[in-house]
Amino acid sequence: MMDYTDRHCRFIHRLYSPHALLYTEMIVAAAVVRGDARRLLAYGQSEHPLALQLGGCDPRELAAAAKIGASMGYDEINLNVGCPSDRVKSGAFGACLMLNPPLVAQCVAAMSDAVSIPVTVKCRIGIDAREDYEFFAGFIDTVAAAGVRCFAVHARNAILKGLSPRENREIPPLKYAYVYRIKRERPDLQIILNGGVQDCAAAAAHIQAGADGVMLGRAVCQRPALLGELERTLIDPDWVVPDPMQVLEQVVVYARDQLRDNVRLHSIARHLHGLLAGASGARAWRRFLSEVAGRPDAPAETLLGAADILRRAA
């Protein structure tokens, strides 16, 4: 998720779930190929398994970016065919690529030729007026024929004219039936359901209904402990979800390290806002983070200044 799932966020999310596949923000292929890829794609070893999500529509550029990602040890390369923002539209990639399945097929074929790790696709179920199941299935078939075995499907249309990116995540109705059906009719493909999954019960129900997995965005960012609950519910019944204080202690160690590389504490602390989500003390904790940990030269230990709020909540 852009401006969200950077390496600091992923470090924290990994504390909650050893097995979840984590994704980078969407990174534009041209930036990887022409920019400072080592810096742009840097991550920590604890983040594995980790997918690099690329945006782009030039097969050669995407292949080159995928190759760089694979050489840096990413576990999967994912192509974004679901983002509806203006910036993405003007670059003619993201969700609008759903209107051009042969180009997406060319892109993923070039990427797959360039790397030996899986190349996957994140898409919507349709775009603008194309909201029929046949359109969606046709897109999946064309792209699967180019070698993609796994699709993460945000189960709503993208509306490029008239809706903001935010509205595009809320207004077009969720049609989970499309996702279940494509899995039923294309059993060899791995189909991951995305969109509006809020809790463990819903996640389990989608898997029961046929999805191979679920992808969560906002709910986990708002309350990362949900990721731990999912790990316990879906993967390891013995998993003990770390409590806020345990997470904080590990983040302080991590932050000490990062601050030596000139990272500001705020860049890490901003991902801790949901640490107490739903628990008492949540508001005081958020206020503390904004006021104290936001200071320009705050050391890592600053985070322990409100540890009593966390201990009380644990």
Ligand SMILES: Cc1cc2nc3c(=O)[nH]c(=O)nc-3n(C[C@H](O)[C@H](O)[C@H](O)COP(=O)(O)O)c2cc1C
């Ligand atoms: C702030 C924000 C940034 C996002 N950035 C990306 C992105 O970079 N790549 C992507 O595939 N989806 C992105 N998304 C969409 C989410 O991955 C997800 O498809 C969408 O929010 C629906 O899932 P959810 O209901 O679990 O949040 C973003 C969503 C938000 C809220």
